[in-house]
Amino acid sequence: MDDATLHEAGELEALRRFLPLLPEGDATALGPGDDAAVVAAPDGRFVVTTDTMLEGADFRLGWSRWHDLGWKAVATNLIDVAAMGARPTSLVVALAVPPSTRIAALEELARGLADAIAAMAPGVGVVGGDLGTARHAVIAVTAFGDLEGRAPVLRSGARPGDAVWVVGDLGLAATGLRHLFVEAVDEAAEPDRDAAELLRAGAHGASIAAQLAPVTPIGAGTLLADLGATAMLDVSDGLALDAARVARASGVRIALDGAAVAAASPDAALPAALHGGEDHALLVTLPAGVVPPAELAGHPVRRIGLVEPAEVQGDVTLDGEPLEPRGWDPYRAG
Amino acid sequence: MDDATLHEAGELEALRRFLPLLPEGDATALGPGDDAAVVAAPDGRFVVTTDTMLEGADFRLGWSRWHDLGWKAVATNLIDVAAMGARPTSLVVALAVPPSTRIAALEELARGLADAIAAMAPGVGVVGGDLGTARHAVIAVTAFGDLEGRAPVLRSGARPGDAVWVVGDLGLAATGLRHLFVEAVDEAAEPDRDAAELLRAGAHGASIAAQLAPVTPIGAGTLLADLGATAMLDVSDGLALDAARVARASGVRIALDGAAVAAASPDAALPAALHGGEDHALLVTLPAGVVPPAELAGHPVRRIGLVEPAEVQGDVTLDGEPLEPRGWDPYRAG
Structure with a gap:
């Protein structure tokens, strides 16, 4: 039965095998x-x-294992809950996959969800879902959390004088994506699974894993809120763009220190650290004098800048020079 | 700008126009x-x-207007919240549409969400969302409700002696779908928009509307819970199948009365009422002696049967004869 497809086995049989996992x-x-x-x-x-992962735009089945997809869905959604200063409690998953998908693949996805929860947010439950068919796979996750009495930590609370910190490494996931685009494609530029698996087992393994099955600092959210975080967000579209979001929402300038940003991206080039996407690190501002532990939830905590009075909207500088809030193109960047 | 596509205008511009609606x-x-x-x-x-509407499996853009899609997403998700005896409070919407989709179409979808909320569940908010691109449209809604101190009304609470009631008409949406499949297709059996609009404006208008933009008895959920409902569910896969779900979960027999079921489906043939889908009526069991109002939330309330001790698993009878828990095939049924 392990090779039965969703079409052959039907939705009820698929759910009978998926849900208990x-x-x-x-x-x-x-x-x-x-x-x-x-x-x-x-x-x-x-x-x-809520966030949706779409085959094609957000993942390729030629690169991601089904276990990766479940893992990444948990890692990227619960970090958004954590970035509010909340403890994740639960999630629901709406899946649409091609009818030719093997039930065993859905089981792998369920194990990816379960393994990611066990690793990053133990105690979280998958409380509901929906299973349908579509030509291209869709994984829509909605995640929930409890503020435990805290005020939510918004993007708008940064004040001049606060220090800017980042929890987690920058640029690694974008670096991994570039390796995949350059080194894990066939002659028609289509994803090549064998090449991707070889890359993942090799010297670039850490960046490939950061892209396909990231470990995000979910547990750090409540700890940072309790330390007095004034603003916090999940860095998903690159430091430059996400820092500009905090700057705009808070009406401040985020002044980044180039050497500190480089130190926060030990395995990536500076363009990937500044403009790469999918870091899922936490960018947080803390009052001057508050020094968080060097590591939170297993992720390094590094000071990368200062909050200053704004001179322009969405004001972000790097070593005093204006930093353009643009994303990163893995096809082009060096 | 009304004719700009998502591809031309970009996600930010699309959200700038979508969110305020x-x-x-x-x-x-x-x-x-x-x-x-x-x-x-x-x-x-x-x-x-949570529930996902998928282009192809769940709707055709040749039949549904974009306003319909927003409306139906609200109507079908909030009735699931109501079926627990809860008052709907909010929802999130994850959308993926082809890049060629006009921003004006997304605005129509947003108006459909807003108009459905105003008509069926005023006070509900759309608190978040996600917008992406996919070859075929996907609308994933996750909806929330507040129990206001009530115990949730499950499928498992029906007891022998309870009466079986239904709120809303049966068989109408399936009848509408059959009209569309038979009368609103071109020579290649593909959806024909002009024919669908003509049908909708004509004698079959009520059934077409029940299929494409249903009005569901969302407000009846808390009222029925407060009357002492012992079991309740949203009839989405046909009365026969959904009654079997209550029978199985509660360990009882649901004995349906044929004449009463016919009376609860005034504009549909009995096969559509028993085995049709997407009624989104509420099937509810109430203790003997509890007589609800003849109308709740603008929908007729009708008694259609009795709860008896079970003799077999998922035991449903119609006038004393076993009723097969199967769905309805709009291509075949008469």
């Missing part, structure tokens, strides 16, 4: 199986974020 | 724009359900 979760009052689930929200509020 | 919502503590939203959950729990 998912963790129930500490906050789950009622799990999958009824019209809706019920999740505890002891704070009297809940945090919610 | 969405209602903020009474329970929204923090709306779109940060890493996540914050929603009030005064009950200390929240109800959550």
Whole structure:
């Protein structure tokens, strides 16, 4: 039966094999199986974020294993919950895959979800989902968290005098994507699975893993909030662009230190660190004098700049020079 | 600019035009724009359900207007929240559409979301979303509700002696779908928009509207819970199949009365009422002696059967004869 496709086995059989692999979760009052689930929200509020991973635009089945897709869905959605200063509690997953997809592949995806939760956010439950068919795979995750009495940490709270910190390495995921685009394609420029697996097992393994199955500092969110974080976000579109979002929302300048940014991107070139995407590091501003531990949730914590009064909208500088808030093109960058 | 496509205008411009059209919502503590939203959950729990509408499997752009898609996404997701006995509070929408989609089409979809909320669940907010591109359109909605101190109404609570009621008409949406499949296709059996619009304006208008832009009895959910509903669900896969779900979960027999089912499906043939899909009526069991109003939330309330002790798993009878829990094939049924 391991080779049966969704088309052959049907949705009910697929769900019968998929659902038991998912963790129930500490906050789950009622799990999958009824019209809706019920999740505890002891704070009297809940945090919610939604994000969709689309085959083609966001992943290639020629590079990502199914386990990776489940893992990355957890890693990238729960970090958005963490960036509010909330503890992730649960998520729902809506899947649409081609009818020719093997049920075993869906099981691998479920194990990816479960393994990522166990590694990065133990106690989180998968409380519901939806399974359908589409020509190209779609993985839509909506994730929830509990503020545990805290005020949410917004992008708009940075104040002149605060220090700018980053939790996690910058530029690695974008570097991995560039390796894949350059070294893991066939003559028609299509993804080559064998080449991708070889790259992943080789010297570039860390960057490939950061791209395909990232480990994100989910546990650091509540810790930073409790340290007094004034603004925080998940760096998903590159430091330059995401720092500009904080600068604009807070009405401040983010003055970055080039040497410190380079130190926060030990395995990537500066353009990848500044303009690469999918770091899923936490960019956080803390009041002057607050020094966080050197490591949070297993990720390095580094000071990379200072908050100053703004002179222009979305004001970000690198060593005093204006920094353009643009993304990174893996086809072009060096 | 009304004719600009998503590809031409870009995601930011599309969101700049899409987001202001969405209602903020009474329970929204923090709306779109940060890493996540914050929603009030005064009950200390929240109800959550997710469902995906996929172009091809669930809708055809040749039949559905973009306004319909937004409307139906609200109508079909919030009824799942209502079926738990909860008051809907908010939802998030993840959209993926072809890059050639006009921004004006996305605006129509947003108006469909807003108009459906105003008509069926005023006070509900759209608190977040995600916009991407895909070859075929995907609309993934996750909806939330507040139990307001009630116990959730499950599928498993029906007891022998309860009466079986349905809120809303049966078979109409499936009848509309059959009209579309038979009368609104071109010579290649592909959807024909002009024919669909003509059908909708004609004698079959009610069934076409029930299929493309249904009005569901969302407001009836909390009222039925407060009347003492022992089991409740949204009839989405046909009365026969959904009654079997209640029978199985509750360990009872659902004994349906044929004449009463016919009366609950005034504009549909009995096969469509029993085995058609997408009614989005509420099927509810109430203790003997509890007589609900003849109309709830603008929808007729009709008694269609009785809960009896089970003799077999998933036991449903129609006038005493076993009723097969199968869905309805619009290509075949009469």
